[in-house]
Amino acid sequence: MFYVKNIPTGERIVRVVCGIAAAGAGLALLGGTTGWLVAAGAVGLVASGLFGFCPACAMVGRKLK
Structure with missing residues (x-):
């Protein structure tokens, strides 16, 4: 495995649920380019929830107990 x-x-x-909600809200409420940018950022949140690895958390040394 390449990551822990x-x-x-x-x-x-929580990350997956909030990411899906943020993507939907961005597309529904903002629309246009801004909505798509918010949705693209939310995809990163969903991906970190699905994989169980957050690069930002790894940079600060966060580990599971």
């Missing part, structure tokens, strides 16, 4: 999971299960679920 550094996000606990509860936080992973």
